[in-house]
Amino acid sequence: MHLSILFPAIVNGVLTGALYALIALGLTLVYGVLHIINFAHGTLLTAALFAAFFMHKMLGVDPYLAVLLLAPAFFAFGYGLQRFVIGPASHGNDGNILLVTLGLAVIIENAMLFAFRADTRTIDVPYGFAVVPFAGMFISVPRLVGFGAAVVVALLMWLLLNLTDTGKAIRAVAKEKLGAQLCGIDVAHVYAMTFGIGTACVAIAACLLIPTYYVNPHVGNAFVLIAFTTVVLGGMGSIPGALLGGLFVGVVESLCGLYLGESLGQIGIFLMFILVLLFRPSGLLGERA
Amino acid sequence: MKPGALFSIAAVVAVLACVPLVIDSNVVLNFLVTALLLTLAGQGWNVLGGYGGQYSFGHAAFFGTGAYVTAILQMQYGLNAWTAFAAGIVAGAGVGAVIGALTFRSGLRGSYFALVTLAFAEVLRIIASVAPITGAGVGILIKLDPGVRALQFTSRAGFYWFALALVAIALVVTRLIEQTRFGAQLVAVRENEEAARALGVDATRVKLGAITISAAMAAAAGCLYAQYFLFIDAAIAYGPWISVEALLAAIIGGVGTVFGPLLGALVIKTLGEAAKLLTGDVPGLDLVVYGVVLIVVVAFAPRGVAGVVARFRASLVPLATPAREAALHD
Numbered sequence: 183m184h185l186s187i188l189f190p191a192i193v194n195g196v197l198t199g200a201l202y203a204l205i206a207l208g209l210t211l212v213y214g215v216l217h218i219i220n221f222a223h224g225t226l227l228t229a230a231l232f233a234a235f236f237m238h239k240m241l242g243v244d245p246y247l248a249v250l251l252l253a254p255a256f257f258a259f260g261y262g263l264q265r266f267v268i269g270p271a272s273h274g275n276d277g278n279i280l281l282v283t284l285g286l287a288v289i290i291e292n293a294m295l296f297a298f299r300a301d302t303r304t305i306d307v308p309y310g311f312a313v314v315p316f317a318g319m320f321i322s323v324p325r326l327v328g329f330g331a332a333v334v335v336a337l338l339m340w341l342l343l344n345l346t347d348t349g350k351a352i353r354a355v356a357k358e359k360l361g362a363q364l365c366g367i368d369v370a371h372v373y374a375m376t377f378g379i380g381t382a383c384v385a386i387a388a389c390l391l392i393p394t395y396y397v398n399p400h401v402g403n404a405f406v407l408i409a410f411t412t413v414v415l416g417g418m419g420s421i422p423g424a425l426l427g428g429l430f431v432g433v434v435e436s437l438c439g440l441y442l443g444e445s446l447g448q449i450g451i452f453l454m455f456i457l458v459l460l461f462r463p464s465g466l467l468g469e470r471a
Numbered sequence: 472m473k474p475g476a477l478f479s480i481a482a483v484v485a486v487l488a489c490v491p492l493v494i495d496s497n498v499v500l501n502f503l504v505t506a507l508l509l510t511l512a513g514q515g516w517n518v519l520g521g522y523g524g525q526y527s528f529g530h531a532a533f534f535g536t537g538a539y540v541t542a543i544l545q546m547q548y549g550l551n552a553w554t555a556f557a558a559g560i561v562a563g564a565g566v567g568a569v570i571g572a573l574t575f576r577s578g579l580r581g582s583y584f585a586l587v588t589l590a591f592a593e594v595l596r597i598i599a600s601v602a603p604i605t606g607a608g609v610g611i612l613i614k615l616d617p618g619v620r621a622l623q624f625t626s627r628a629g630f631y632w633f634a635l636a637l638v639a640i641a642l643v644v645t646r647l648i649e650q651t652r653f654g655a656q657l658v659a660v661r662e663n664e665e666a667a668r669a670l671g672v673d674a675t676r677v678k679l680g681a682i683t684i685s686a687a688m689a690a691a692a693g694c695l696y697a698q699y700f701l702f703i704d705a706a707i708a709y710g711p712w713i714s715v716e717a718l719l720a721a722i723i724g725g726v727g728t729v730f731g732p733l734l735g736a737l738v739i740k741t742l743g744e745a746a747k748l749l750t751g752d753v754p755g756l757d758l759v760v761y762g763v764v765l766i767v768v769v770a771f772a773p774r775g776v777a778g779v780v781a782r783f784r785a786s787l788v789p790l791a792t793p794a795r796e797a798a799l800h801d
Contacts, residue, residue: 219582271770289762296755
């Protein structure tokens with residue numbers, strides 16, 4: 183295939199991949215600390231997309247400004263979910279956690295379906311179609327912003343985990359839960375903090391996505407397996423892994439779409455996911471399975 | 472096998488078989504057929520998830536294969552409906568065996584197993600939505616041909632009895648699993664796989680057997696769906712709805728019990744109908760209710776409705792304990 187088609191496809195894949203990375207970042211953090219797979223992650227993204235949509239529609243708030251409100255709001259929501267629903271309901275049993283987050287996903291998705299119907303909605307922002315020229319091609323400004331923001335958030339997360347007391351506590355709990363508890367760390371609080379941070383990542387991703395994307399009650403599902411693929415590929419619990427995994431998945435999706443067409447293109451991601459799980463479940467950068 | 476092990480199944484099936492003789496309402500029978508269909512899928516999930524402890528989020532892969540094979544063999548190859556039905560079950564079991572061989576040999580379990588089954592179902596859904604043989608986006612319509620020969624009964628009661636017969640087989644198979652060495656090994660793997668292996672249980676083979684039986688039951692539900700509604704497409708056959716409902720039926724009813732999925736299916740379908748009555752035709756609320764019930768059951772009744780019933784019966788026992796204690800002390 184000619185390079186003039188291939189190159190833009192790769193660049194596009196990288197830009198989309200950055201947002202996948204951001205969504206996966208939240209998922210991998212929750213997995214790394216709580217050792218659970220959060221099935222509600224995708225529907226939380228849908229909820230955040232709806233929140234950003236309605237803030238723009240009703241209040242006229244620009245999605246990029248809405249981040250300032252939605253990130254803390256979703257942090258609080260995630261904190262509450264883990265502290266008052268997932269934690270108490272699952273009695274610390276892994277299978278139960280899986281089922282409770284699945285139940286939450288079903289509830290959130292269908293509550294939105296009930297409230298907003300299945301209509302697909304989009305917003306109009308003045309910069310929605312803005313482009314900048316780059317190496318003989320045009321790059322969408324909102325997607326470039328998304329890319330930059332994803333990198334910044336990843337960096338902030340890394341700083342938070344490595345330089346703050348909260349980060350230390352989170353890492354301590356991730357490594358050795360009982361030991362951390364014996365040192366006086368409130369494990370339930372740390373779990374909820376982690377879940378809150380993961381949910382806040384999703385809210386940020388939603389605000390970056392909405393200018394160029396759409397929202398309907400099922401939209402999060404499309405991202406669920408992509409986010410899981412990203413996380414598995416990069417190694418469960420690894421932050422640089424999530425970043426690299428996201429970019430890689432973005433490029434693979436873009437190229438598969440180019441060669442196989444829109445609907446069959448998705449298959450590339452799932453096949454990659456299955457193959458990685460079967461043959462290298464610890465991921466490319468993961469420490470252990 | 473202990474005497475009476477099959478008695479409760481015979482009794483329950485006999486009572487259910489009498490329903491069409493007493494109630495001549497299409498609405499009720501339709502409700503019961505969909506509940507039996509879900510019982511089959513749920514029992515499939517239960518064999519693998521309840522007895523084997525392997526939580527699948529992708530039983531749609533087996534359900535859909537059963538449905539598509541039944542429909543395709545009839546419509547594209549002119550096969551007899553009964554043969555196509557049997558072929559659908561075998562094909563579903565085959566898909567189960569292949570997925571099981573791939574995943575269990577790689578040592579995937581817990582959340583990884585749940586995720587990979589979900590991914591397999593999604594891959595099949597995408598293939599079915601573009602491949603010409605499955606009718607791609609249009610789906611497959613099975614030609615209306617009322618009569619027993621085409622497995623399309625002229626009365627709803629006929630279909631109900633056919634579904635009930637399948638459920639009866641599934642119940643008996645589950646009871647047999649419970650009472651055989653295979654079942655004991657399966658439960659051992661669920662409780663502690665390393666310990667089971669240390670005792671000489673071939674865990675991979677046991678799990679492989681379980682997923683094959685499990686897939687056959689889910690596939691039977693898929694075949695039944697195709698014959699009953701006479702239409703399938705990718706979103707119905709391989710959609711996540713059936714994976715979720717199969718799991719709900721088993722967990723709400725009581726995982727690892729013979730009658731759990733039947734109880735669960737009845738509860739779920741009743742709740743679904745009640746939600747529809749409350750809100751009319753607005754979609755979504757029934758599933759919200761399912762989700763809430765799932766969390767409540769996990770939180771407060773980990774053994775499901777069957778567990779609650781057992782606890783209630785146990786609370787009645789103290790009336791009889793003095794006599795039993797006396798007997799024990801003799």
